[in-house]
Amino acid sequence: MCGLAHYFESEGLSTVLVGFVREHIEAIKPPRSLFLDFPMGRSMGKPNDPVFQKKVIREAFDLLDTDSGPVISDFSEVIPVKDGRMGYALPPELVLSVEDIGDVDAVLAEVKAEMAALRLDYEAAVAARGRTTVGASGLEIEEFAPFVAGFLNGEIPQSPRRGMPAIPLLKLVVEDLEAYFTETRTHRDSIDDLELMGKWFWEESKTGRMLLLLEAVSIASDNKVMLQIVEMSLMAPRFWSEGPLPGTSAAGW
């Protein structure tokens, strides 16, 4: 992001950025920067809070009134993060193994039932918001769980999406599944709490459990890309954990 600012500035465009890692801003020195001490994924601070969002924008745009730079300013408010982590993290001890998989059909049936139970609330959320972020994979909602379950048998299933291999598609399906749950719950219960959403989906739901089984399959896989997904914490939220996933080194990073 900081590097992009320099390109645009060299094209004769004035730039201002907001950023989450102040040490990086200090190192790359974009012309005008507002440092945000917020959880990542919340650049304007708070959803459905126009006053707060505009405060962020205004403090950023104030930097366009300085005559020379580079300049950095710290936003006047902090949105606290938990234990120095800027997003939800799975508890390090919550790790499943391939021995926990058991009957894949039973796992799939549980997940299908759980998802079906949320369907009306999901549709209400979409209707209320007029949009949904579910569907990045391009698959139908009913296809998400069966596609993931296909991996639990230890094989790489065929991708149903033309032009996209199965493993990159798998990553998008995992995110679609989480989005289906969190879009539903944030609307249904009128809550905005990333820690609670992460805990509910990854630690308490049947669908989250299926994805931890998928993680176990990935660790045991001899497919390099499947291994890369867990080594680099690209699927289950372990980036902010205290230590790498057992069986991996986090060396992918």
Place this chain on the structure above:
Amino acid sequence: MFRLQRRSWRFIVGQHRVPFLRRRCDLTKISEMPAVARGFISNLDLPVVYDPSWTQPLPANKRRISIVSTAAVHRRGDKPFSWLAKDFRAFDKTDRDLVMTHVAVEFDRSAWQQDLNTIIPLGRLEEMADDGEIGSVAEEHYSFMGAADPVTMEKSARQAAARMKQDGVNTVFLIPI
């Protein structure tokens, strides 16, 4: 001449030569992050900038603003981003049916699910334009893959800049995820 080059982050830790307009002392630091994130973020190869440019901003009421996001969002039907994509996607200021194909999962997605303005504040900018706080909001806005190396993005960034200038944009608001 302006250019971006790679240099290891390890060699530049501790340099603080940028003037601060407002500085707090109690902020989140890399050294206080949990182990996996700390290892990753502190070992990133950051680019070094030679001869950086400075474009003097226009007065607020003359600013036509385009958002550049590194959230790897795009219109639903567009091609998903690859994991280290150096290209970009454009979307119109009226587009709301956006999806995200960012490779990383360390940031919260539940906020933008609730309100697009949390990461791409087109609604807020339109209000500020209506109120005369800024000049106008560009027709097009842009999204990149934040996980990719910025040194590889130069061509794409200049292509996006050319499109902005065609639209009369003079100010870019860069927003990470």
